[in-house]
Amino acid sequence: MSSNRVVIFDTTLRDGEQSPGASMTRDEKLRIAKSLERLRVDVIEAGFAMASQGDFESVRAIASTIKDSTVCSLSRALDNDIDRAAEALKPAASGRIHTFIATSPIHMQYKLQMEPEKVIEQSVHAVKRARNQCADVEFSCEDAGRSELDFLCRIIEKAIDAGARTINIPDTVGYALPHEFGDTIRQLLERIPNADKAIFSVHCHNDLGLAVANSLAAVVNGARQVECTINGLGERAGNASLEEFVMGLRTRKDSLGLSTGIQTEHIVPASKLVSSITGFPVQPNKAIVGANAFAHESGIHQDGVLKHRETYEIIKAEDVGWNTNKMVLGKLSGRNAFKTRMEELGIGFDSKEELDSTFKKFKALADKKREIYDEDLQALVSDSRTDIPEVYKLVDLETGSRMGSSPEAKVTLAVNGEDNDVISTGDGAVDAVFKAIEAIARSGAQLELYNVKAITSGTDSQGEVTVRLARKGRIVNGSGADTDVIIASAKAYVHALNLLEAGEKRNPQTGPI
Numbered sequence: 001m002s003s004n005r006v007v008i009f010d011t012t013l014r015d016g017e018q019s020p021g022a023s024m025t026r027d028e029k030l031r032i033a034k035s036l037e038r039l040r041v042d043v044i045e046a047g048f049a050m051a052s053q054g055d056f057e058s059v060r061a062i063a064s065t066i067k068d069s070t071v072c073s074l075s076r077a078l079d080n081d082i083d084r085a086a087e088a089l090k091p092a093a094s095g096r097i098h099t100f101i102a103t104s105p106i107h108m109q110y111k112l113q114m115e116p117e118k119v120i121e122q123s124v125h126a127v128k129r130a131r132n133q134c135a136d137v138e139f140s141c142e143d144a145g146r147s148e149l150d151f152l153c154r155i156i157e158k159a160i161d162a163g164a165r166t167i168n169i170p171d172t173v174g175y176a177l178p179h180e181f182g183d184t185i186r187q188l189l190e191r192i193p194n195a196d197k198a199i200f201s202v203h204c205h206n207d208l209g210l211a212v213a214n215s216l217a218a219v220v221n222g223a224r225q226v227e228c229t230i231n232g233l234g235e236r237a238g239n240a241s242l243e244e245f246v247m248g249l250r251t252r253k254d255s256l257g258l259s260t261g262i263q264t265e266h267i268v269p270a271s272k273l274v275s276s277i278t279g280f281p282v283q284p285n286k287a288i289v290g291a292n293a294f295a296h297e298s299g300i301h302q303d304g305v306l307k308h309r310e311t312y313e314i315i316k317a318e319d320v321g322w323n324t325n326k327m328v329l330g331k332l333s334g335r336n337a338f339k340t341r342m343e344e345l346g347i348g349f350d351s352k353e354e355l356d357s358t359f360k361k362f363k364a365l366a367d368k369k370r371e372i373y374d375e376d377l378q379a380l381v382s383d384s385r386t387d388i389p390e391v392y393k394l395v396d397l398e399t400g401s402r403m404g405s406s407p408e409a410k411v412t413l414a415v416n417g418e419d420n421d422v423i424s425t426g427d428g429a430v431d432a433v434f435k436a437i438e439a440i441a442r443s444g445a446q447l448e449l450y451n452v453k454a455i456t457s458g459t460d461s462q463g464e465v466t467v468r469l470a471r472k473g474r475i476v477n478g479s480g481a482d483t484d485v486i487i488a489s490a491k492a493y494v495h496a497l498n499l500l501e502a503g504e505k506r507n508p509q510t511g512p513i
């Protein structure tokens with residue numbers, strides 16, 4: 001392996017599972033392990049064999065199935081733990097025992113209640129015992145981020161002599177700052193005489209949101225394995241996120257000169273699988289795998305991306321497994337994105353004026369509605385393209401409802417350009433509106449059908465109303481759309497009246513117009 005290659009050690013199934021509420025069954029872990037193998041993760045930490053019979057069986061099942069990644073089990077620096085890990089890993093094509101012990105003064109004194117010399121002695125014993133059963137042994141100095149450098153140098157030198165081939169420096173409580181952590185790695189590599197006999201690894205937690213930054217600082221200073229998890233899952237605030245670290249390295253190869261073996265186009269499917277199995281949703285603005293990571297809503301950005309993608313994107317969505325980037329139409333969008341989306345829907349514009357007037361309607365709708373869907377756009381155009389004379393025009397509408405009394409509607413309807421006001425009551429607000437319109441129009445038409453449909457889901461959805469009116473053997477379907485369903489109903493009724501006036505005929509054989 002080249003010295004510029006960083007080993008990716010995924011611990012979603014071990015540290016990731018330590019996220020409260022993220023525990024996984026054996027079969028779920030196996031599915032995730034297969035997806036990690038597809039990603040070409042170098043090492044999969046499958047669990048902590050000593051933790052429970054279930055975890056032992058998960059490690060064993062993964063060790064029996066996975067062929068292209070090394071399968072690893074965690075163990076304390078205790079004989080029984082190590083033996084249990086070795087037992088679980090027996091079927092592995094390539095297995096690793098990962099043994100650890102805390103090295104910080106606070107952990108040694110209060111948690112382990114052991115003298116530092118005893119910690120060194122127990123580590124050496126543990127590494128040797130692990131090496132007797134497995135060629136690939138990793139040793140971790142838990143809470144290295146708060147350990148004394150001299151002590152780290154001493155214990156690591158002895159662990160390497162005992163046979164550890166990977167030395168992991170965890171920032172267990174996410175305390176380190178990138179410049180400090182990078183410096184620790186550099187000093188360890190410089191000061192430990194046998195450092196060249198092992199790969200130095202880091203395992204960073206995200207308590208200060210610095211896990212990926214610290215991991216990057218570590219590889220810049222010579223670490224060549226990074227422990228991470230899909231979606232940044234892990235104890236407390238989580239571990240360094242695999243997708244962010246890997247894409248950081250890949251995107252900034254110009255500056256870092258380092259690479260991994262990860263097949264990045266499998267990142268998003270892996271993220272979705274982990275999220276669905278654990279029930280931990282991915283926040284929309286999460287880098288790389290969040291739903292908004294490649295979405296553009298504002299007009300200036302959309303225009304830039306449409307002209308040249310790299311103006312606002314440093315990664316191609318397809319490279320990490322999204323189908324494509326996306327333009328989200330909303331009140332901040334501009335003409336270029338609007339026109340492009342309409343063209344994708346097969347809707348062209350004959351003139352700039354037509355584009356401008358439809359765009360104006362789109363902006364008015366977007367002011368009322370948070371997200372505009374394709375169906376909204378289609379409704380917008382069909383509303384504005386029905387080419388009929390406007391004998392009736394809805395000018396204003398006011399409704400009032402109170403429990404225990406009939407709703408009231410005040411409608412202002414222009415007939416051939418002349419405004420008329422009427423107030424009506426009805427069995428419901430819509431009935432009151434229709435009665436008010438009829439009181440002015442006196443169309444003599446029969447209401448044959450009234451239908452409301454939410455064009456999209458959500459309470460801010462546009463309601464699309466269809467009103468079918470019949471008069472003297474003619475039947476017409478009027479339609480109207482609005483985020484206010486009462487207004488949509490009034491628009492649909494008036495549209496139907498105009499269709500009747502336009503004399504569009506019903507062919508009884510072919511159904512309504």
Ligand SMILES: CC(=O)SCCNC(=O)CCNC(=O)[C@H](O)C(C)(C)COP(=O)(O)OP(=O)(O)OC[C@H]1O[C@@H](n2cnc3c(N)ncnc32)[C@H](O)[C@@H]1OP(=O)(O)O
Nearest residue numbers: 018048050051052076077078100101102111112142172235
């Ligand atoms: C930083 C990390 O992520 S470390 C990994 C954390 N993950 C887990 O703990 C999940 C799995 N853990 C478990 O299922 C259980 O804690 C077990 C099975 C490992 C141990 O359970 P128990 O025997 O009941 O011990 P308990 O969890 O209460 O306490 C841990 C013991 O291990 C000791 N210990 C902790 N780390 C180590 C270590 N690396 N090497 C040796 N002993 C250790 C503690 O000092 C304590 O010993 P004590 O009981 O003599 O005081």
Ligand SMILES: CC(C)C(=O)C(=O)O
Nearest residue numbers: 100140142143170172
């Ligand atoms: C067991 C070790 C590597 C760990 O998870 C930590 O220190 O955070």
Ligand SMILES: [Mg+2]
Nearest residue numbers: 015172203235
């Ligand atoms: Mg950890």
